[in-house]
Amino acid sequence: MNIEFSESAIYDLEDIIIYYTEQQVPLVGESVISAIIAHIETLPANPKIGRQVPEFAMSSIRELIHSPFRIVYVLNDTNIQIIRVWRSERLMQLP
Template structure:
């Protein structure tokens, strides 16, 4: 399996970095690094994340790096990172 980041998820990760970096570039690097580590940990157990309740699809799952939800799609031999969103935000009706 391999990980693919969608353009949307990459943009969200960059926005998280920029937001945190406005106060501390150290914590911005640390937080983004930890999010990336959490994503990479999915490779060893792709179904480790729970099913996203808002979508009720077995192939759309999520793991957490507090306070962020990392939402991904299991697809053949890939794990597609769909979104990295703050847990307090509502998810859109369609992730794509």
């Protein structure tokens, strides 16, 4: 099963890097991104490990929690599309 990143997920990851760079701890940002990517890379082995996103009543929209982030993805028969990497305290918005 392939993993794809939507444009919005890429922007979210870039925003994380920018935030930590602005806080003058860019190495922390790099570490956070590396850990998020490592978490995402576990999905092909067990794509249904993430729970259904409570805000949406669709079994294909799932999330992994990587505190303080929610990694939201859409699961179909052939791939996993990462659609958001969103801070958990924010109201979820799909692209």
